[in-house]
Amino acid sequence: MRHLLSITDLSVEEITALLDTAADMEARPDEYAHRMAGKKLATLFFEPSTRTRLSFEAAMLELGGSVLGFAGANNSSAAKGESVKDTIRTVSCYADIIAMRHPLEGAPWAAVQSAAVPVINAGDGGHHHPTQTLADLMTLKKEKGRLDHLRIGLCGDLKFGRTVHSLIEALTRYPGNEFILISPRELRLPAGIIRDMEERGAAFREEESLEQEIGGLDALYMTRIQQERFFSVEEYLRLKDSYVLDEEKMRLAKPDMIVMHPLPRVNEIDVKVDDDPRACYFKQVLYGKIMRKALILKLTSEISLPAKPGPVRITTGRRCKNPRCISTTEQGLEPLFYPVHQVTVQGVPTRIPTKYFCAYCEMEQV
Numbered sequence: 610m611r612h613l614l615s616i617t618d619l620s621v622e623e624i625t626a627l628l629d630t631a632a633d634m635e636a637r638p639d640e641y642a643h644r645m646a647g648k649k650l651a652t653l654f655f656e657p658s659t660r661t662r663l664s665f666e667a668a669m670l671e672l673g674g675s676v677l678g679f680a681g682a683n684n685s686s687a688a689k690g691e692s693v694k695d696t697i698r699t700v701s702c703y704a705d706i707i708a709m710r711h712p713l714e715g716a717p718w719a720a721v722q723s724a725a726v727p728v729i730n731a732g733d734g735g736h737h738h739p740t741q742t743l744a745d746l747m748t749l750k751k752e753k754g755r756l757d758h759l760r761i762g763l764c765g766d767l768k769f770g771r772t773v774h775s776l777i778e779a780l781t782r783y784p785g786n787e788f789i790l791i792s793p794r795e796l797r798l799p800a801g802i803i804r805d806m807e808e809r810g811a812a813f814r815e816e817e818s819l820e821q822e823i824g825g826l827d828a829l830y831m832t833r834i835q836q837e838r839f840f841s842v843e844e845y846l847r848l849k850d851s852y853v854l855d856e857e858k859m860r861l862a863k864p865d866m867i868v869m870h871p872l873p874r875v876n877e878i879d880v881k882v883d884d885d886p887r888a889c890y891f892k893q894v895l896y897g898k899i900m901r902k903a904l905i906l907k908l909t910s911e912i913s914l915p916a917k918p919g920p921v922r923i924t925t926g927r928r929c930k931n932p933r934c935i936s937t938t939e940q941g942l943e944p945l946f947y948p949v950h951q952v953t954v955q956g957v958p959t960r961i962p963t964k965y966f967c968a969y970c971e972m973e974q975v
């Protein structure tokens with residue numbers, strides 16, 4: 610069985626194939642209108658959503674399937690204290706595929722432990738959002754003609770913005786991309802993602818001024834300051850209007866730069882920018898639905914999971930240090946970690962691991 614938890618669960622070749630399927634779906638939608646007849650998609654949204662949930666549902670309906678699910682944790686037995694694993698085990702009896710969104714990081718990794726059907730991560734806390742990345746990749750491919758050799762500015766809340774985390778994971782796998790990371794100091798990318806970029810040899814810089822960088826960009830990816838992830842209201846109020854893209858700043862941009870945003874926007878893009886032909890955020894919405902159609906077809910027709918080294922159990926009672934991790938609240942969820950063995954100068958991995966990463970939220974344990 611095949612799940613999509615993070616975008617790296619798909620190889621670059623598979624992403625290319627999904628983009629090809631999406632292009633064919635756009636050209637010949639009738640060919641796909643009955644492919645999922647008799648099948649059901651469950652959308653389990655423990656956190657608010659407009660586009661992601663509705664685009665999954667529209668995607669399944671356009672494939673001839675049906676949908677069931679809930680929007681909001683209060684509309685499910687989660688409100689009574691049911692665990693994610695029990696919810697998923699239950700819904701596996703009703704649906705052929707599940708798309709889930711949860712406020713806790715790593716929740717879909719817990720879900721797959723009890724899933725009998727494919728699970729798609731539709732956003733887990735401030736961690737990952739791989740299907741938004743599929744929408745973003747289709748946007749770049751269609752509007753810029755390529756996924757490589759792009760200078761892409763990511764602007765706003767890079768700390769909690771899960772769409773940015775997944776997009777970076779995807780785009781660092783294509784050659785020649787350069788990332789300009791524009792954020793207030795407090796909202797810079799998490800250290801783990803910076804380290805991954807360094808390990809992959811990605812070209813990037815951390816900056817604070819959008820005005821100074823916008824002129825050199827091929828694509829500008831704006832993000833909302835993620836109010837719901839802040840522990841302090843004062844800090845949110847101080848940072849919420851850090852960046853506002855308006856007509857004046859658009860005048861500094863290249864004539865073929867595109868503006869992207871996963872939406873919803875609050876203040877960070879002036880509505881006057883919507884009429885600029887470079888504004889692509891509503892196209893992203895449409896592309897997201899098409900890529901989700903291609904993904905549903907793929908996951909429901911595949912049975913094998915590519916081999917990945919599994920996580921390990923640590924017997925010393927270690928628990929994940931991330932307060933937002935699903936493993937801190939979910940009953941009966943065994944703490945699991947990925948050990949990292951440093952390679953010595955002789956090229957031999959150390960016997961005792963030097964680091965551990967949580968198998969759910971992937972945070973390094975220090």
Ligand code: NCD
Pocket residue numbers: 660661732738741771772832833871872873
């Ligand atoms: C994003 C999300 O939920 O992470 N929206 C989306 O899925 N299109 C971005 C956001 O909420 O700011």
